[in-house]
Amino acid sequence: MANPCRFCDANCCKSYMITATAFDILRAMERAGRPADGFAMLHQARLLAFDPDTTLDMEDDSWTYLLGFKSHPCAFLDKNRCTIHASAPLSCRRYPFQLDGKMNARFCPLPSQLIFRIRGADIKADMMKRELEAHKRIVKEWNAAPGRKADCMDFLLRRAREIIASGIV
Ligand code: SF4
Numbered sequence: 810m811a812n813p814c815r816f817c818d819a820n821c822c823k824s825y826m827i828t829a830t831a832f833d834i835l836r837a838m839e840r841a842g843r844p845a846d847g848f849a850m851l852h853q854a855r856l857l858a859f860d861p862d863t864t865l866d867m868e869d870d871s872w873t874y875l876l877g878f879k880s881h882p883c884a885f886l887d888k889n890r891c892t893i894h895a896s897a898p899l900s901c902r903r904y905p906f907q908l909d910g911k912m913n914a915r916f917c918p919l920p921s922q923l924i925f926r927i928r929g930a931d932i933k934a935d936m937m938k939r940e941l942e943a944h945k946r947i948v949k950e951w952n953a954a955p956g957r958k959a960d961c962m963d964f965l966l967r968r969a970r971e972i973i974a975s976g977i978v
């Protein structure tokens with residue numbers, strides 16, 4: 810069956826602020842061959858309250874950091890195609906499905922997606938949940954770090970690498 814994204818002008822990639830975990834950023838770095846600071850930044854999670862899938866519910870909201878892509882539309886969009894599809898953030902790859910399996914196709918041409926996505930997202934919700942939970946844990950570690958003098962992004966990416974190496978996610 811034809812992928813309807815081929816016929817779409819990529820509303821999703823142009824309309825959302827693209828949020829990501831440290832694990833998403835590591836995959837995108839590897840695929841794009843660029844350091845994270847070239848395309849990623851910290852977002853305060855409270856800015857993302859419109860998106861219950863990716864909002865991190867942390868206690869200290871002054872340091873509730875999620876990561877995200879700097880550009881809007883997304884820097885990895887070229888001629889309405891994702892140039893890093895296999896390494897795109899899991900929330901992109903699940904779109905228009907939410908973690909609970911429901912469809913939220915606010916910016917998507919729903920009829921074609923309903924046909925295309927009838928069997929569900931290719932990324933399973935439990936994989937995304939595991940990475941979100943691991944991301945929350947390392948943000949909490951950052952929050953608890955004395956002085957918070959190190960660069961937050963470097964800290965999150967280093968801890969994500971360590972967690973991947975240990976096979977926890
Ligand atoms: S990473 Fe790819 S799928 Fe996600 S917003 Fe960017 S271009 Fe779109």
Ligand code: SF4
Pocket residue numbers: 813814817818819820821822904905916917918922
């Ligand atoms: S997921 Fe929907 S909005 Fe995004 S490119 Fe595909 S058809 Fe367009």
